[in-house]
Amino acid sequence: MRYLPHSPADRAEMLAAIGVGSVDELFSAVPASVLSTFSPDLPDHQPEFAVEAHMRALAGRNHAAGDGPFFVGAGAYRHHVPATVDHLIQRSEWLTAYTPYQPEVSQGTLQMLFEFQTQVAHLTGMEVANASMYDGSTATAEAVLMARRITRRDKVVLSGGLHPQYRDTVVTYLSGEEGLTCLSPSPEGQGDIVDHIDEGTAAIVVQTPDFYGHLRDVPALARAAHEKGALLIVVVTEIVSLGLIEAPGALGADIVVAEGQSIGNPLTFGGPYVGLLACREKFVRQMPGRLCGETVDAQGRRGFVLTLSTREQHIRREKATSNICTNSGLCALAFSIHLSLLGETGLTRLARLNHARACALADALAAVPGVEVLNESFFNEMTIRLPRAAAQIVDALAARGILAGVPVSRLQPGEPDVDRLIVLAATELTTDADIAALVEALKGELA
Amino acid sequence: MTMNATGRPTAPTSAPAPSSPADAALLPAEALLFEIGDRDHSGVDLPDLEVGDERLAGLRRKTPLDLPGLTEPEAMRHYVRLSRRNYSIDSGMYPLGSCTMKHNPRLNEKMARLPGFADVHPLQPVATVQGALGVIEELAHWLMELTNTSAVAMSPKAGAHGELCGMMAIRAAHAANGQSHRDVVLVPESAHGTNPATAAFLGYKVRSIDANANGTVDVAAVKAAIDDNVAAIMLTNPNTCGLFEPEIIEIAEAIHEAGAYFYCDGANFNAIMGVVRPGDLGIDAMHINLHKTFSTPHGGGGPGAGPVVLSQALAPFAPVPFVRRSGDGLELVEHPDATSLGRLTAFHGQMGMYVRALTYMLSHGKDGLAQAARDAVLNANYIKAGLDDLFTAPFDGQPVMHEVLFDDSFLKGTGVSTLDFAKAMIDEGFHPMTMYFPLVVHGAMLIEPTESESRQTLDAFIATMRELAEDAVAGNAERFTAAPIRAPLARLDETRAARQPRLIWRHEKTEAS
Numbered sequence: 001m002r003y004l005p006h007s008p009a010d011r012a013e014m015l016a017a018i019g020v021g022s023v024d025e026l027f028s029a030v031p032a033s034v035l036s037t038f039s040p041d042l043p044d045h046q047p048e049f050a051v052e053a054h055m056r057a058l059a060g061r062n063h064a065a066g067d068g069p070f071f072v073g074a075g076a077y078r079h080h081v082p083a084t085v086d087h088l089i090q091r092s093e094w095l096t097a098y099t100p101y102q103p104e105v106s107q108g109t110l111q112m113l114f115e116f117q118t119q120v121a122h123l124t125g126m127e128v129a130n131a132s133m134y135d136g137s138t139a140t141a142e143a144v145l146m147a148r149r150i151t152r153r154d155k156v157v158l159s160g161g162l163h164p165q166y167r168d169t170v171v172t173y174l175s176g177e178e179g180l181t182c183l184s185p186s187p188e189g190q191g192d193i194v195d196h197i198d199e200g201t202a203a204i205v206v207q208t209p210d211f212y213g214h215l216r217d218v219p220a221l222a223r224a225a226h227e228k229g230a231l232l233i234v235v236v237t238e239i240v241s242l243g244l245i246e247a248p249g250a251l252g253a254d255i256v257v258a259e260g261q262s263i264g265n266p267l268t269f270g271g272p273y274v275g276l277l278a279c280r281e282k283f284v285r286q287m288p289g290r291l292c293g294e295t296v297d298a299q300g301r302r303g304f305v306l307t308l309s310t311r312e313q314h315i316r317r318e319k320a321t322s323n324i325c326t327n328s329g330l331c332a333l334a335f336s337i338h339l340s341l342l343g344e345t346g347l348t349r350l351a352r353l354n355h356a357r358a359c360a361l362a363d364a365l366a367a368v369p370g371v372e373v374l375n376e377s378f379f380n381e382m383t384i385r386l387p388r389a390a391a392q393i394v395d396a397l398a399a400r401g402i403l404a405g406v407p408v409s410r411l412q413p414g415e416p417d418v419d420r421l422i423v424l425a426a427t428e429l430t431t432d433a434d435i436a437a438l439v440e441a442l443k444g445e446l447a
Numbered sequence: 448m449t450m451n452a453t454g455r456p457t458a459p460t461s462a463p464a465p466s467s468p469a470d471a472a473l474l475p476a477e478a479l480l481f482e483i484g485d486r487d488h489s490g491v492d493l494p495d496l497e498v499g500d501e502r503l504a505g506l507r508r509k510t511p512l513d514l515p516g517l518t519e520p521e522a523m524r525h526y527v528r529l530s531r532r533n534y535s536i537d538s539g540m541y542p543l544g545s546c547t548m549k550h551n552p553r554l555n556e557k558m559a560r561l562p563g564f565a566d567v568h569p570l571q572p573v574a575t576v577q578g579a580l581g582v583i584e585e586l587a588h589w590l591m592e593l594t595n596t597s598a599v600a601m602s603p604k605a606g607a608h609g610e611l612c613g614m615m616a617i618r619a620a621h622a623a624n625g626q627s628h629r630d631v632v633l634v635p636e637s638a639h640g641t642n643p644a645t646a647a648f649l650g651y652k653v654r655s656i657d658a659n660a661n662g663t664v665d666v667a668a669v670k671a672a673i674d675d676n677v678a679a680i681m682l683t684n685p686n687t688c689g690l691f692e693p694e695i696i697e698i699a700e701a702i703h704e705a706g707a708y709f710y711c712d713g714a715n716f717n718a719i720m721g722v723v724r725p726g727d728l729g730i731d732a733m734h735i736n737l738h739k740t741f742s743t744p745h746g747g748g749g750p751g752a753g754p755v756v757l758s759q760a761l762a763p764f765a766p767v768p769f770v771r772r773s774g775d776g777l778e779l780v781e782h783p784d785a786t787s788l789g790r791l792t793a794f795h796g797q798m799g800m801y802v803r804a805l806t807y808m809l810s811h812g813k814d815g816l817a818q819a820a821r822d823a824v825l826n827a828n829y830i831k832a833g834l835d836d837l838f839t840a841p842f843d844g845q846p847v848m849h850e851v852l853f854d855d856s857f858l859k860g861t862g863v864s865t866l867d868f869a870k871a872m873i874d875e876g877f878h879p880m881t882m883y884f885p886l887v888v889h890g891a892m893l894i895e896p897t898e899s900e901s902r903q904t905l906d907a908f909i910a911t912m913r914e915l916a917e918d919a920v921a922g923n924a925e926r927f928t929a930a931p932i933r934a935p936l937a938r939l940d941e942t943r944a945a946r947q948p949r950l951i952w953r954h955e956k957t958e959a960s
Contacts, residue, residue, distance in 0.1 A: 001815045003550055004822055005901035014825055014902060018832045023821045026828050026846040027722065029691040034727040036817075040592040045812035048554050055806055058585075059563025061578030063571065072568040075793055082491060084519055086560070089746075092537030093530035096551050098878075099748035100533075103941075104934035105873055108533035109747035112526075115480045118951040122513045128950045134604035134750070137793035165793035172766070172789035176618070176650065215504040243512070245503060250510045259793075268559075269579045270569030270794025271604065272750030284948065290748065294952075295944035298937040301476075307944040313607070313644035314884070318653045323644035326605035330746025337526055340480055341490030343516015349493040356498045377504035398572040406570045413782055428493070 001045055065267060068401040069434035071361070073381045073425025074211065074411070075136070075163050075237045076270060077262045079350075080429060085264050085337045089330055099290075099329070103305045104297075109329065110304035113292035116336040123242050123339075124256040125249025126278035131290040131306075132332040133275030133324070136259025137166045140205065140235050141173035142288045142322055143257045143277060147203035147231045149286045149321070154179035155201045159193050160186035161210025163237055164411040170205070185415050187383050187408065188374055189214030194224040201230040203255075208234060208248070209241055212374065212408075212423060213381040222252025231255060238425075239263055239276070241379040243351025255279045264338030265331050274331035285311060288322035350428060354380040357426040364435050365424075370446045374421075381425040383408070386446070390422045393445050402441050474935050477528040481952045484515025490522050532935045533747070534878050540904055544850040544881035544893025545639070545687055547717045547739035552810065555742065555803035564802050569794040573779050579798060580777035583770045586805045590735060590756055593816070595726030598762035600755040601769065602796035606714060609734025609753030610645040610681075612766060615788045616732055616757060617679045617708045618649055619764040623786060626706065629678035635664050637688055637885040639712060642681040651678060658887055662688040662842030662852075666697040673705045683712035684728070685719065687885040688842055689827065689850040689893070699729025708732070708761065716740045717897065718824055718849035721817030731758040737797070741804035752800035766791050822898035823849040826905060830894055833909035837916040841888045849897070855890025863919040865890035867927035874933045875911045 006014070011023075020026060027035060046054075065078045072078070089095065093108060100106030100113075113131045120129035133139035144156050156174070158167050160183040167182055174180050181196055189212060193204050204225050208216040218234060225232040234248035236258040248256045258276040265273060279287060285308065293307035313320040342350060358380040365384055366373045375382040386393060390407040397404040405424035412418045426435075501507070517525060534541070541548035559565065567579055587599045600616070603609035614632075621629050632646040635656045643653045656672055659665050663686065680702050685691045692698070699709050711725055711733035717740045719725075725733050737743045737752040757765055763786045770777050783789050811819060824847075831840065831851040838853040855865045869879030869892075881893040896905060919927060931937065 001811065001818060003552060003811070004815070004818060004898055006822055006825075010902045011822075011825060014829045018825075018828045020828075020846070023825055026824050026848075027691070028846060029693045030719075030723055031693075031696055034696070034723055036722055038595065038724060038727075040721070040813050042589060042592050042813040043809070045815040046809055048810070051554060051806055051809045052558065054809060055558040055802065056561065056563075058578040058581050059558075059561040061581065062563040062567045063575035064562040064566040065568055065571075066562060066566050070568075072570055074570050076569055078566070078568065082519075084490065084522055088523070088526045088530075090556060091527070091530045093533040093535045094526075095556075095744045095746060096536040097533045097747045098536075098541060098543060098546060098548055098745045102534070102869070102873065102879055103939045104870070104931050104936050105534040105878065106532075106747075107935050108529040108531065111477070111479065111529055111532070112747075114950075114952065118481065119514060121951045125510055131748070134608060135792060135794075138604065138608070138791075163793065165790060168790040169792055172615070172791055175615070175789060215506050217504070218506070242508070244508055246506050246508045247510050251506075266565040267568045268565050269567045269576065269798035271792075271797040272752075272799050274750075284950070291948075291950055293944040294949040295940045297939050301936060303936045303939045305939045305941050305944045307941065307950075308948060310945070313640040315640070316644070317640045318643035318647035320640070320644040320647075323607045323611060323641050323648050324605075325607040325639075325641050326749040326751040328750045329748035330744065331750055333747065337522060339514065340484065340517045340525070341519065341522050342514075343484060343489045344486040344512040344514045346489035346491040346493060346516055347512060347514060349489075349495055350491070352496050352498055353493060355501060355503070356496055359498060359500060359502060362502075375502070377502050377506075379503070395572050395574065398575055403568070403571055403575065410570065410781070 069437045070403045071405045071424040071426065071438060072403050074406040074423050075259060076267055077238055077425060077427055078267055078429055079240065079262050079427050081264055081266060081338060082341055084341060085334050088337055089334050094333055095330065100306060103303060107303060110292050112333055112336055114294060114304050116332050117292060119336060119339050120276050120278050124278040125247025126256055127281040128284050129276065129278035130287050131292050132327040133277050133289055134328060135271060135273040135275045136237055136257060137169040139257040139275030139277045140166050141170045143233045143255045144170055144203060144205060146286050146288060147233060147255060150283055151202040151231060153200050153202035157181045157193055157196045157201060157204045158183060159206040160184050161212060161214065161216065162205060162207045162235060163211045166235065185412055185418055187212045187418060187421055191216065197224055197228045197230055199228055201228055203231040203233050205233045205235060207237065209238060209379045209381060212383040213378040214375055215245065215377040215379065218248055218251040218253065233257065238379060238381065240351050240354055243347035244355055245379060260335045264334035272328060272331050274328040274335050286321060289324050290327050353428045357428065357430045358382065361424065361426040361430065361435050364439050368439055368442055371442065380427060381423060383421055383423050386420045389419050394422060396445050397441050400441050402438055404438060474531055475528060477525060479952055480525065481515050483521065483525065484517050486515060488516040488518055490517055490519040539876060539878060540900055540908055541878045542880045542894045542896050544895040545714055546881065547895060547897055549742055549897040550899040551742050551744040552807060554810065555806045558806045559799050559802045564798065577776055580770045580779060582801050582805055584777060586801050589808050590754055593720055593724065594733065594756045595724035596756035597759040598757040598765050600757060600765045602766060602792055603734065603753040603755055604792055604797060605749065605751035606734050606736045606753040607641040607645065608791065609755045610641055611648065612791055613710050613732030613734060613755045614645055614649050616761045616764040617710065619788045620708065620761055621678055629676050631676045632678055633669065633672050633680040635682060637686055637887045638681060638683060639687065639714060642712060646681065662690050663692050664698065666694040666701055669698050670701050673701065677705060677707045679708045679710050681710045681712060683715060685715045685848040688852045689847040690842065691848055695728050703729065714739060715849060718820055720820045721813055722820050726758065731761050737800050737804040742807045743800045743803040750797060750800065752797035764788050768795050819898040826896040826898060826900055827851050829905055830896055830909060834912055837913055850893055850895035852888065853892040854888040857916060858919055861919045862924035863927040865892055867930065868915065868919065870930035870938060871915055871927045873931040877908060877911060
């Protein structure tokens with residue numbers, strides 16, 4: 001077995017050194033009734049080429065995004081990732097290091113996390129950020145819990161424009177608790193969340209650009225929340241948008257959570273991704289997850305450590321702010337490298353390019369008879385209404401090799417008025433030819 | 448000496464000598480991105496486009512991004528230099544108890560990067576992702592076969608997320624059975640911190656169970672703690688002292704008899720994969736850390752993956768999404784029925800980790816997995832045999848499983864703490880073992896070699912550990928208290944970091960630092 005260094009002779013000599021006759025003796029604490037009494041329905045070991053053939057066959061049964069025109073977004077976006085990013089994250093010292101609990105031999109990871117935290121804080125316009133979360137949806141749930149701890153209030157209102165699977169995740173995290181209000185889907189960008197805020201409200205949760213692509217009026221929402229002493233949690237699922245849109249922190253957000261996948265990380269069927277969580281400095285001791293901080297070593301040289309760990313489960317156990325034990329280190333590294341490569345100039349240009357491609361897509365779709373574009377504002381994603389049920393049309397287009405977006409009914413089954421809606425995204429990878437192919441195919445299906 | 452909340456010394460006690468200048472050639476200090484980057488530099492070529500007819504609702508960014516950029520050669524050098532300041536499993540033994548730092552096969556990485564896996568969107572039509580669903584189905588089959596369980600919740604993103612999933616399933620089952628008054632979870636003192644944190648997160652009261660003199664849990668102690676309010680027990684097996692719980696079957700029976708459920712922390716599954724099926728022990732739920740047992744890389748702290756296997760009793764409460772057969776194909780169930788606990792994350796879980804774990808499983812086969820578990824146990828016992836006479840094992844006189852636990856009584860009177868000892872290991876080229884965990888012994892040293900280490904490496908490790916122990920006892924405390932002196936940095940001041948948190952870089956600090 002290519003991964004196991006011992007020869008039979010090694011094993012025999014080691015057993016002799018231990019003073020037992022067989023490995024079975026080392027399992028003597030295991031009740032005999034359950035020890036190796038089974039034969040699983042599983043294959044034996046295989047050479048590398050056989051495993052590779054098996055996995056390639058599975059991969060071959062998927063339609064990859066790059067195989068044809070592609071407009072799927074809704075919380076995960078297809079962007080170009082520079083070759084440098086994937087090369088660097090596969091270096092042994094990044095890929096196969098553990099959590100940096102021994103800072104003297106983990107300064108690479110720690111300095112990177114410090115840089116990552118700073119990048120996220122600047123991008124979101126917040127004062128501090130943590131070392132990453134599992135993904136955007138779980139970060140949103142943790143932000144809601146954090147807001148309840150900070151305000152010592154129970155009520156939380158989720159905007160109708162929040163990604164439905166983010167909403168469902170928050171609902172699960174808060175199951176058994178009182179105070180959660182989920183507003184109805186708002187595909188037209190309408191917002192009535194302000195009417196639901198009162199003196200018992202811990203936070204309102206608003207996504208922008210929202211699930212349907214609309215940009216929300218964050219300053220007005222911040223004023224309304226703060227008037228009642230509630231916090232504003234802003235959710236961003238397309239982080240590239242912050243290259244062109246004002247930072248939520250500059251508009252009054254108290255906590256910003258985001259999905260960072262768009263920068264540095266491939267789609268990979270939904271994970272692993274990287275959750276971002278940033279907030280005002282005064283809330284730092286209520287943050288979940290790991291934090292990296294600057295300090296000095298015994299000779300006074302600058303160095304970095306994991307810090308404020310008295311919030312965390314390995315110290316506080318049942319009194320921890322969260323049960324989280326892992327961040328998304330390697331995805332955070334990919335994010336940080338890609339964002340370093342982009343820099344301010346690159347990110348600004350990338351965001352403009354995305355917006356330009358989306359404007360071209362919106363204009364082309366609006367010209368298709370029977371198609372209505374619902375958005376007046378958007379970044380790189382929009383919602384269209386068709387004359388017929390959208391799911392069948394999306395499937396029919398997929399059969400023609402065009403992945404046309406996400407039918408809203410897939411995520412909001414049973415909701416009235418959404419079954420004719422599709423959410424579509426364009427990115428820097430969307431070409432004029434892709435848009436023309438979509439438009440032609442859509443005309444064909446609607447004719 | 449300054450101590451933190453767990454009694455760990457956090458501040459260095461003396462200033463060590465500078466690192467050897469010879470190190471500087473290969474380990475140069477690296478400035479921060481913000482000190483070398485520039486807002487006008489970029490490593491990505493993109494057109495400088497103005498959007499004439501923008502649709503941004505007047506929310507265009509006015510605040511500067513203030514993000515430095517690096518050209519490609521600058522980025523390459525920055526991140527390569529930084530990487531050289533990290534220890535890694537590829538460069539040396541990483542004997543962190545409870546963390547299972549095994550070799551990460553590179554075939555896994557290659558497979559995860561196939562466009563058919565990496566370039567697939569989670570919300571594409573299901574007909575276009577049958578291969579991805581096939582990976583999930585096949586991995587689920589392996590996990591259920593290896594554990595003899597009825598269902599598996601694939602979506603949890605990490606071990607602690609899996610704990611949340613399993614305990615939510617238990618809470619949902621009690622609610623369905625009219626047992627919502629049950630508000631106590633039994634947790635042994637030796638448990639991972641995530642166990643009590645998870646239970647408390649869900650509103651449960653944590654009732655602690657003491658270990659016996661052998662480091663394991665007596666069924667009698669469990670029975671004494673059981674009453675009508677107990678919802679579940681959370682037990683790690685093999686436990687965090689590296690021992691198989693000998694009365695685990697009786698404990699499961701007692702728990703079930705009381706109408707409660709058995710949550711097993713699967714962090715230590717590497718010791719028994721392919722050898723013992725947890726379902727045969729009576730567990731109801733157990734998370735499996737794919738990043739430990741099934742070799743997906745730790746990546747400097749994630750991403751993990753924590754699928755949860757479930758017994759027949761808990762299967763109906765599993766979260767969405769899940770994959771099931773439908774005619775010739777596979778379908779994805781994305782919306783909960785009335786019993787499901789709901790959704791724990793957007794999308795479908797850690798697909799990139801599933802591909803790696805399945806590749807690892809297929810490479811090993813059922814025979815190779817069992818051999819790996821047996822080698823992991825062999826290696827831990829070999830280390831124990833090599834160190835037993837100099838180190839103090841609190842629960843001696845029995846074989847260990849995949850990890851061996853020592854306490855610090857052999858260091859008594861030497862002026863050397865477990866932390867000092869660990870830092871001296873760094874100077875000898877080894878990553879330290881897990882320290883001060885589990886909490887049930889004083890100054891714990893928990894060593895897990897995994898199956899990946901050769902006999903030669905184990906012999907070198909044993910020789911180093913012996914030499915260090917002898918030197919500590921001989922009175923050379925300064926070597927330990929000054930350590931490390933051969934790392935890129937000397938000991939870091941954790942107290943200062945926590946008292947004056949500097950969590951992001953700020954412009955005004957450039958002159959000062």
